[in-house]
Amino acid sequence: FADVFDEIFGAMGGGRRGGGGSSRGADLRYNMAISLEEAFEGKKAEITIPGSVSCESCDGTGAEAGSQPVNCPTCNGHGKVRAQQGFFTIERTCPSCHGKGKIVKNPCKACHGVGRVEKEKTLQVTIPAGVEDGTRIRLAGEGEAGTNGAPAGDLYIFLDIAHHRFFQREGANLYCRIPIPMG
Incomplete structure (x- = not known):
């Protein structure tokens, strides 16, 4: 019965979610204020962002160097365990590996088996000439x-162009309001 329900409801998006294992890191947003002159000319900027990076000691596996995560003995690497209750089979996340399908027998000392460490990153960003307010710049793999x-x-950088003292930008046009004394 469980397989029939999985086929019906899983295809509709309400059924099983993917197994544990590895998952892509979260995207990050960084808001950057620039001047109108910088938007016109472009610029190279250096930004520092906090976040987590893959542990260099274990290459993000969470296992001590020379060892690898092994299949969870409770769920045999599936990330889910099944229990029969009468006519129904109930499937739930494995309590031993928390749905990952693998366990770390020898955890990395640098990241304590997590595979990630908290660290600030300094990045070089090139802002092209002619950007508009609200422009989004994507830095792949930097989240x-x-x-x-x-x-x-x-990492997505959203640009906010500061108001200028004299000029106002509307699309590709620049306007300047100058008071003219009458007398």
Whole structure:
């Protein structure tokens, strides 16, 4: 019965979610204020962002160097366990590996088996000339580190062009209001 329900409800999006294992890191957002002149000319900027990065000691696996995560003996690497109750089979997340399907027998000392460490990153950002207010710049792979060696998310930089003392921008046009004394 469980397989029939999985086929019916899983296809509709309300059934099973993917197994544990590795998952891609979260995307990050960074808001950057720039001047009208910088928007016109473009610029190179250096930004520092906090976040988690993949542990260099274990390459993000969470296992001590020379060892690898092993299949969970409770769920045989599936991340789910099944229990028969009468006519029904109930499937739930494995309590031993928390749905990952693997366990770390020898955890990495640097990240304590997590596979990620908290660290600030300094990045170089190139802002092209002619950007508009609200422009989004994507830096692929510069977001949060993934779990169990999965790829990192992306960093999105949103540009906010500060108001200028004299000029006002509307699309590709610049306007300047100058008071003219009458007398």
